[in-house]
Amino acid sequence: MRRAPAPIGDGAFYLYRPEQVEESLHSLAVGAPATRSILVPDTLPDEKDVRAIERQMRTTYMGRGRRALGWGMWWLFAAPALALAIANLLPVLAVFFGWLPPLAMALATLGASTGGVVLGFAVTLAPLGWGWSRAVRDLKRAARWRGLARVAQRRLRTAPLRQEQDPALAAFAQEAEAPLNRLREALNGMAERGVDAAGEGAAQARSIAQLAARHGLPEVAQAYHALYARLSIAERRLGPSEGGSVLAERRSRGEASKAQRAAREIFAPFRIGHRPPASPLAPYLGAGAGVLALALALALTGLYLVPDGAALLIEGVASRAARVVRAGAAQPGAVVRGPASGWSLPFPLTGRRYLSLEPRVISIFSRLRPVGDAAYDIVEVRISYRISDVERWAQLDADGDGERQIALVLSQQLDEFIGERRQTAAQQVAMENPNLANNPQAVFERVDASLAQNLEALIRIFMTQGAPQLTQGAGVQVSPQFQFQPRQAVDAQMVEAILGQER
Amino acid sequence: MNLFTSQLDAARLARAAEPAARAADLDAVVTALHTEVVPLALGARRVAYAGSETPRERVWLQVDACAGEAVGAMVGWAALESLTTERPAQYRIPVVGRARIAVVIDEQSVASAAPNVVPLLDAGWLGTQTPMVEALRRFAPSFVVHVQDWTGDARGPLAARLVESFHLDAETHAALPARGGGRRLSRARRAYRAAAANPDWMVGTRTLAYVRRLGVPLRELLPEREGDQLDRHAVHAIAPARHIPTLPYRRLGAGNLGELALATCGAHAITLQLRGGSPLERAALALAVAEAAIVQRMGLVQQESGE
Numbered sequence: 001m002r003r004a005p006a007p008i009g010d011g012a013f014y015l016y017r018p019e020q021v022e023e024s025l026h027s028l029a030v031g032a033p034a035t036r037s038i039l040v041p042d043t044l045p046d047e048k049d050v051r052a053i054e055r056q057m058r059t060t061y062m063g064r065g066r067r068a069l070g071w072g073m074w075w076l077f078a079a080p081a082l083a084l085a086i087a088n089l090l091p092v093l094a095v096f097f098g099w100l101p102p103l104a105m106a107l108a109t110l111g112a113s114t115g116g117v118v119l120g121f122a123v124t125l126a127p128l129g130w131g132w133s134r135a136v137r138d139l140k141r142a143a144r145w146r147g148l149a150r151v152a153q154r155r156l157r158t159a160p161l162r163q164e165q166d167p168a169l170a171a172f173a174q175e176a177e178a179p180l181n182r183l184r185e186a187l188n189g190m191a192e193r194g195v196d197a198a199g200e201g202a203a204q205a206r207s208i209a210q211l212a213a214r215h216g217l218p219e220v221a222q223a224y225h226a227l228y229a230r231l232s233i234a235e236r237r238l239g240p241s242e243g244g245s246v247l248a249e250r251r252s253r254g255e256a257s258k259a260q261r262a263a264r265e266i267f268a269p270f271r272i273g274h275r276p277p278a279s280p281l282a283p284y285l286g287a288g289a290g291v292l293a294l295a296l297a298l299a300l301t302g303l304y305l306v307p308d309g310a311a312l313l314i315e316g317v318a319s320r321a322a323r324v325v326r327a328g329a330a331q332p333g334a335v336v337r338g339p340a341s342g343w344s345l346p347f348p349l350t351g352r353r354y355l356s357l358e359p360r361v362i363s364i365f366s367r368l369r370p371v372g373d374a375a376y377d378i379v380e381v382r383i384s385y386r387i388s389d390v391e392r393w394a395q396l397d398a399d400g401d402g403e404r405q406i407a408l409v410l411s412q413q414l415d416e417f418i419g420e421r422r423q424t425a426a427q428q429v430a431m432e433n434p435n436l437a438n439n440p441q442a443v444f445e446r447v448d449a450s451l452a453q454n455l456e457a458l459i460r461i462f463m464t465q466g467a468p469q470l471t472q473g474a475g476v477q478v479s480p481q482f483q484f485q486p487r488q489a490v491d492a493q494m495v496e497a498i499l500g501q502e503r
Numbered sequence: 504m505n506l507f508t509s510q511l512d513a514a515r516l517a518r519a520a521e522p523a524a525r526a527a528d529l530d531a532v533v534t535a536l537h538t539e540v541v542p543l544a545l546g547a548r549r550v551a552y553a554g555s556e557t558p559r560e561r562v563w564l565q566v567d568a569c570a571g572e573a574v575g576a577m578v579g580w581a582a583l584e585s586l587t588t589e590r591p592a593q594y595r596i597p598v599v600g601r602a603r604i605a606v607v608i609d610e611q612s613v614a615s616a617a618p619n620v621v622p623l624l625d626a627g628w629l630g631t632q633t634p635m636v637e638a639l640r641r642f643a644p645s646f647v648v649h650v651q652d653w654t655g656d657a658r659g660p661l662a663a664r665l666v667e668s669f670h671l672d673a674e675t676h677a678a679l680p681a682r683g684g685g686r687r688l689s690r691a692r693r694a695y696r697a698a699a700a701n702p703d704w705m706v707g708t709r710t711l712a713y714v715r716r717l718g719v720p721l722r723e724l725l726p727e728r729e730g731d732q733l734d735r736h737a738v739h740a741i742a743p744a745r746h747i748p749t750l751p752y753r754r755l756g757a758g759n760l761g762e763l764a765l766a767t768c769g770a771h772a773i774t775l776q777l778r779g780g781s782p783l784e785r786a787a788l789a790l791a792v793a794e795a796a797i798v799q800r801m802g803l804v805q806q807e808s809g810e
Contacts, residue, residue, distance in 0.1 A: 019673040199802075202702070203559065209670075210645050213769025221769050225670045232702035 079131020575609025617655025661780025
C-alpha cells in the first residue's frame with residue numbers, strides 16, 4: 001500500500017491494487033510467505049491507520065461474499081419458480097398460434113409433441129438448470145470472498161509489516177502537485193464548466209497516472225488511470241448535452257454529478273474511515289425473495305378456474321410421471337366440474353385437461369360396397385355427442401384419445417350393421433329372383449341400388465337404436481341428428497385403417 | 504495526408520537506399536532540431552526531437568525493420584520533414600504546438616532473417632536494445648507509435664495489423680473474449696462492451712477509421728494457415744487487424760516495445776506490424792497509421808468535428 005494524494009475527498013488515502021491483494025491473500029492462505037508494506041512519502045503511518053485500512057479490506061470482502069451468497073440463495077429458489085412460470089406460460093402462448101397448429105401443439109406440450117419426452121423434459125428443466133447454474137456460480141463466488149475475508153482476518157495480522165518512507169512517492173507527490181490541483185479544480189467545477197472540465201480532468205488524470213508509472217507506483221497509476229477513463233466517458237457524454245435547452249442543461253448537470261460520484265467511488269476504498277457495505281442482511285434477503293418468488297409461482301400456476309359447461313381433469317403426480325415415462329397406464333385422476341375454482345399442484349407436476357361439456361361433432365364411416373379389389377364406396381356420417389358422465393368419460397379418455405375410441409367403435413358397428421343388412425338384402429333378392437341366383441354381381445347391383453335409396457333410413461335406425469347402447473358405458477350421449485355423405489372409390493387401405501382393421 | 508505531407512516517390516526511395524544520400528537528407532531535416540545519439544552494439548541511432556518544450560503530449564515514433572531496407576529511414580525523414588516544413592498541413596501546427604515528438608531515425612539497414620510467421624508479441628526482438636529503452640524512459644513518452652517492418656525477403660501484398668498496449672481494469676481484461684465481441688448475453692460480451700468504452704481503446708478504433716478515410720488500404724496481416732500463428736493465444740483479437748495482449752502476457756511484461764513503454768512510463772502504445780508490399784507502400788502505410796494515431800490520441804479530430 002502506498003499513501004498518496006487523491007483528487008477528491010478528505011483524509012489519508014492508502015492506494016493498493018485489489019487484484020494484487022487478492023493474489024497475496026490466496027498465497028497466504030496456502031502457506032506462502034507474504035509481507036505487508038505501507039510506503040509513505042513523509043511521516044510513517046499510525047498503526048491505527050494500518051488496522052483501519054485492513055479492516056476496511058476485510059469488510060469489503062465479507063460484504064461481497066454476503067451479496068454473492070444472497071444472489072446464490074435467490075437463484076436457488078427462483079430457478080424452480082422460473083421453470084414453473086415458463087412451463088405454464090408456454091401453453092397460454094399456444095393459444096395465439098392457432099394459425100400454425102404444429103407450433104401451437106409444440107408450445108402446449110412443451111415440445112413433447114415434436115421431440116417426445118426428452119424434449120419435453122429439456123424445455124421444462126432448462127430454466128431450472130440455468131437458474132441453478134447461476135446459483136452455483138454465485139455460491140462459489142461467495143465462498144471465495146468469504147475465504148479471502150477469513151484469511152485477511154486470521155493470517156494477515158501475522159504477516160510482517162514493513163513501514164517505510166518511499167523516495168519515489170515523495171518525488172511523485174512533489175511533481176504531481178500542480179496537475180493534481182488542476183484536476184481538483186476540474187472535478188469541483190464540473191457542474192458549471194461541463195465538458196471542458198471533464199476534458200481537462202481527464203487529461204490531468206492521465207498525466208498523473210503516467211507520472212506515477214514513471215515513478216514505479218503501479219497502484220497509484222491504476223487508480224488515476226481509472227479516473228481518466230471515467231472522466232473521458234463523461235467528456236463524451238457531456239459533449240452532446242451541451243446546448244441551450246433546459247433539458248440539455250439538466251442532462252449535463254446530471255452527468256457531471258455522476259462523474260464526480262464515480263471519482264469518489266474510485267478513491268473511496270482507499271480512504272481511511274471509509275465504510276464499505278457489509279450487507280449483513282443480503283443472504284436473508286436473497287433467500288427470502290427466492291422463497292417468495294417460488295411461493296408466488298406455485299400459487300399462481302396452481303390456481304384453476306373452471307367455467308360453467310366445462311370440467312377439469314387433474315392427473316396426479318404419480319400417474320402423470322408413470323404415463324410420461326411410459327412406466328404405467330394413465331389413471332383418470334380428479335374431476336372438477338364447473339363453475340369452480342381452486343388450487344392444486346401446477347402443471348407440469350400434475351396433468352391438467354379442460355373438457356368442454358358442450359356438444360361435439362365427430363365423423364364415423366362405413367363401407368357400402370367394394371369397388372374392385374383396392375377401393376370401397378363408403379359413407380361418412382357426421383354426428384354430435386356430449387359428455388354426460390364426466391367420471392366415466394375420464395376413465396375412457398385417460399390417455400386423451402377417448403373421442404377417437406368412440407368414433408372407432410361407432411364406425412365399426414355401423415360398418416357391421418350395414419354389412420349385415422346388405423347380406424340379408426342379397427339373400428332376399430336371390431330368393432325372389434331365382435334367375436339371378438347364379439349371378440351374384442347382378443344381385444348385389446340390385447341390393448346396392450336399394451341400399452343407396454334407403455341409406456338414410458338405415459343410418460337413422462342405427463343412430464336411434466344401436467349407437468346409444470354402444471356409448472352408454474363411455475359416459476357420452478349421442479344425438480340422433482346426423483348428416484351423411486357417400487364417398488366413392490376410397491382406397492381400401494385407408495378405409496381399413498379408419499375401421500381399425502389390418503389386412 | 505494532413506500531418507505527414509512529405510512526398511514519397513521512387514526518387515525518395517532511391518535516396519533512402521543509398522547511405523550517403525540518406526544521411527545527407529536526414530542531416531538536413533535535423534539541423535534545427537535537438538538530437539540525441541543512442542549508441543547500440545551494431546551502430547548508433549539518432550533520436551530527433553521536434554515540437555513544443557512544454558508539451559501536453561509526448562510522442563515517441565520509432566520504426567524498426569527486421570531486415571535491411573530503407574523504409575525506416577524514409578519514414579523518419581518524412582516525419583521530421585513534415586513537422587519542420589512550412590508547407591501547410593491541417594494538423595501540423597496543433598501537433599507541433601501541443602506535443603513533443605521524438606522520432607527515432609533508422610540510419611543503418613541491418614540485414615537479418617525475417618521469420619516465416621510474424622509474431623504478435625515479439626518479446627523485444629525489434630527496437631528494445633537497452634540504450635534505446637533508456638532513451639525512451641528519459642523522454643518519458645505519453646504515447647508510443649512503434650512500426651515493425653517484418654518483410655525481409657518475403658514477397659506478397661502489403662498486410663498490416665495493430666497490437667495495442669493500454670491499461671485496462673484487470674477484471675475486465677481477464678473476461679475479454681479471445682476473438683471479437685464474444686457471445687451474446689455472456690460475461691465476455693459485457694467485458695468487451697465495457698472495455699470498448701475505454702478512451703485508449705477508442706483511439707485504436709478511430710485510428711483505423713482515419714486511415715480508411717485517407718483512402719489507404721489496410722489488409723489484415725494473417726498467417727497462411729491459422730495454426731501457424733503459434734502465439735495467437737497471447738492476444739485478444741478485439742477487431743479486424745487489432746489486438747491487445749492477454750492479461751497473463753501483460754503481467755509477464757516486455758511483450759514488445761509498446762508493452763515496455765506501458766509498464767515503465769504508463770504510455771499508451773500502438774505497434775504497427777507490416778509485411779509485404781513495396782518499400783514505398785510500407786512507408787506510406789506507416790506514415791498514415793502514425794498520423795492517424797497521433798491526431799486521434801491528441802483528440803484533434805474530435806475537436807474539429809465536434810464529436
